[in-house]
Amino acid sequence: MNAPQRSAGAAIEIRKASKRYGAFTALNDIDLHIRPGEFMTLLGPSGSGKTTTLNLIAGFTDISSGTLEIGGKSVTGLPSHKRNIGVVFQHYALFPHITVGKNVAYPLALRGIKGEDRDKRVRRALDMVKMADFAHRYPNELSGGQQQRVALARALVFDPPLLLMDEPLGALDKKLREWLQLEIKRIHRELGTTFVYVTHDQEEALVLSDRIAVFNGGRIEQIGTGRELYDNPATLFVGRFIGESTVLRGTAEAAGSDTVMTVGDRKVLAHGRLAGDARPVILLRPERVALKRPGADAVAGENRLTGAVAEAIYLGSGSKYEVRLRDGTVAVVRSPLGAPDFSIGETVDVAFMPADLTLLPDDASADVTLT
Amino acid sequence: MPSFPRVLLGLFCLLVAVLLLAPTLVVIPMSFNGNKSLAFPPDGFSWQWYENFLTNPDWTTSFTNSLFIALIVAVVATAVGTLAAFGVTRAAARTGGLLRALLITPMVVPGVVLAIGIYAVYLDTHLVGTVTGFVLAHTMLAIPFVLIAVQASLEVFDRRLETAAGSLGANRLTVFRTVTLPLILPGVLSGALFAFITSFDEIIVALFITSPYLKTLPVQIYTSITRDADPTVAAVGTLLFFATSLIIIAGLLFGMRRGRT
Numbered sequence: 001m002n003a004p005q006r007s008a009g010a011a012i013e014i015r016k017a018s019k020r021y022g023a024f025t026a027l028n029d030i031d032l033h034i035r036p037g038e039f040m041t042l043l044g045p046s047g048s049g050k051t052t053t054l055n056l057i058a059g060f061t062d063i064s065s066g067t068l069e070i071g072g073k074s075v076t077g078l079p080s081h082k083r084n085i086g087v088v089f090q091h092y093a094l095f096p097h098i099t100v101g102k103n104v105a106y107p108l109a110l111r112g113i114k115g116e117d118r119d120k121r122v123r124r125a126l127d128m129v130k131m132a133d134f135a136h137r138y139p140n141e142l143s144g145g146q147q148q149r150v151a152l153a154r155a156l157v158f159d160p161p162l163l164l165m166d167e168p169l170g171a172l173d174k175k176l177r178e179w180l181q182l183e184i185k186r187i188h189r190e191l192g193t194t195f196v197y198v199t200h201d202q203e204e205a206l207v208l209s210d211r212i213a214v215f216n217g218g219r220i221e222q223i224g225t226g227r228e229l230y231d232n233p234a235t236l237f238v239g240r241f242i243g244e245s246t247v248l249r250g251t252a253e254a255a256g257s258d259t260v261m262t263v264g265d266r267k268v269l270a271h272g273r274l275a276g277d278a279r280p281v282i283l284l285r286p287e288r289v290a291l292k293r294p295g296a297d298a299v300a301g302e303n304r305l306t307g308a309v310a311e312a313i314y315l316g317s318g319s320k321y322e323v324r325l326r327d328g329t330v331a332v333v334r335s336p337l338g339a340p341d342f343s344i345g346e347t348v349d350v351a352f353m354p355a356d357l358t359l360l361p362d363d364a365s366a367d368v369t370l371t
Numbered sequence: 372m373p374s375f376p377r378v379l380l381g382l383f384c385l386l387v388a389v390l391l392l393a394p395t396l397v398v399i400p401m402s403f404n405g406n407k408s409l410a411f412p413p414d415g416f417s418w419q420w421y422e423n424f425l426t427n428p429d430w431t432t433s434f435t436n437s438l439f440i441a442l443i444v445a446v447v448a449t450a451v452g453t454l455a456a457f458g459v460t461r462a463a464a465r466t467g468g469l470l471r472a473l474l475i476t477p478m479v480v481p482g483v484v485l486a487i488g489i490y491a492v493y494l495d496t497h498l499v500g501t502v503t504g505f506v507l508a509h510t511m512l513a514i515p516f517v518l519i520a521v522q523a524s525l526e527v528f529d530r531r532l533e534t535a536a537g538s539l540g541a542n543r544l545t546v547f548r549t550v551t552l553p554l555i556l557p558g559v560l561s562g563a564l565f566a567f568i569t570s571f572d573e574i575i576v577a578l579f580i581t582s583p584y585l586k587t588l589p590v591q592i593y594t595s596i597t598r599d600a601d602p603t604v605a606a607v608g609t610l611l612f613f614a615t616s617l618i619i620i621a622g623l624l625f626g627m628r629r630g631r632t
Contacts, residue, residue, distance in 0.1 A: 058538060060537075110539065110541055110545065
C-alpha cells in the first residue's frame, strides 16, 4: 500500500463553545459533533467563525467558554504541539530553508522516528501526493499546487487521527483546484482519518464533504449532508448560500394548515406554516421550476407567476433563464434539454408545485453579498 | 563613444571614491617607511613596523585584549540584542516602538557623554581597567546594531511558519531552533559582526576606562601616535584594513550565494 497507515479517525465534540476577542464575539455558543473518519466541511462567508472553529480545534487559540473534546478527551489548555493533529494552511507554510523531503521528515524527527523507518514513511507520504520525484527540491522551486501537495504529505506523514485544512485550495486556479479536490477525496477514503475542511466555496463543500456545517455570524445555521442542505435548508441563509435560488416575498396569511402568500397580483400556496410570528418567505430551486407559455399547460394545484425573460443562457445540458417577475423579483430557472425554448423579452409563466418550494422565516442577514 | 554627461558622471564617481579611499591608501605606504616617522610619502622601505607589531608586548597584548573583549561582546550583544529584537517586533506596536527608541539610544547619545557617565559609575564600582568593564560598556554600545539587524530579518520572517511547526509537534524552543533561527540567521550573523567591530574599534569610552594594565588596540594606537609618532600604527592600520576587507568580501559572497537559492 502506497499511503500511510490507515488510522482510526478521531471524533470531535464541541459543546456550547464561544470565542470572544474583547467586545467582539467571533463564535457564539456553537455545538458541533464530528464523527470518526468523517469529512466535515465548515462552510461560510469570511468572518462567519469557521476559521475560528478550526483554530480552536488546532489549539492555535483558546476557547472562551464551552468544551472541546478530541477523541473523547478534553483538550482545553493543551498546546497545539501536543494535540497530534495535521494542519494544512492556505499559504502552504512549507519551511523554505529545507528540502521537500526534510519538510516531510520534520514531524517524524520530532517524534523520534529515525533512519530507514523515517525515509520509508517520507517516501510513502510523498508517493501518496505524487510528489516523490521532488524530495530534493526546495519549496520555492515548486508551483503552488505542488507546494500544497507537499504540505498535505507533511501533515499526514505522522498518521494523525485528525487533519484540519484551512482553505487549502484558495490560492490556486480553478482547474488545479478541481483536480486537487478529487485527490483530497481519494486520500480521505484511503486513510480513514477525520478531515475538517474550511472553505467559503459551496461547490467545493458539496464535492468533498460527508457533511457540511454552514456558519453565519459566529453561529452554525445548519449541519447536514449536501443534499439535506440543498433540499431542506433550515434557514434562508443556508438556502441562499448553497446553490442557486429565488426568494419570493409578499404578505402571507394562514389558510388552515397551509400558507398563502400574495406575490405581486398573484397568490402562491405553500404547504405548512411557520412556527412563531416570523415573516415567511418562499425559496425556490431553479430546477424545481418550469417555464410555460402564459396560461398554457396548466396542472392542477400548481402556482404560477408571470414575468418577462431577462436572460437566456444555453448551457449544453439545458438552459438557464432569468425571469423578471411582475413584482420585480428575478427568478432563476433551469430547464432540462427538450423543454421549450424562450427568448429574451418574451412573457412567460413561472410554474411550480407547492410541494417543491421551501417556506422559511425571513432573515436580513441572508441578503449580505455572498462570495 | 559614451556621451559627455556620462563621462562627467564617471569622473565624479571616481572623485568620490578617491576621496573616500585616500586616507586608507595613504596609510599603506607609510607602514613600509624606512625611518621612524609618520611622513608621507615614506622614505625607504622596511618590514620593521610589522615586525614591531608582532613582537612588541605593548602591541601584542593590546591586540589580544581587543580580540578577546570584542569576541565576548559579539556573543553577549548578539544574544541580548536578538532577544530584544523579538520583544520589540512582537510587542504591541506602541510598546514596541517605545522600547526600540529606548534601546537604540546608545547609538544616538554622543560618545563622550556616555563615556563620562560610564567612567563615573566605574570609578565607584571599581570596573575601570577591567575586562568586565570593557565588555559591559561595549555590549551596551553594540546592542542597538544587533537589534536593528535582527529586527530587519524578523520583519520579513513569516510567523505562520512557527504556527505550522507547532502543529507538527514542535514546542516553542524547538520551533525557534529549527525554523525561526535558521531563517533569521543572516540578520543575527550581521548583527554579531557589527557588534564585534563596534567593540574592536571603539576608542572614546575605552580612553576613559582604560588603565596601564588593560589597554585595547585603539587605545594603544592613540597613545602610540600621541607619544612617539611610531609607524607601527600604520602597519596595524594596514593589517586591519585587509582583515576587514576580507570579512566584507566573504560576507558579500555568502550573501550572493544565499540570494541565488
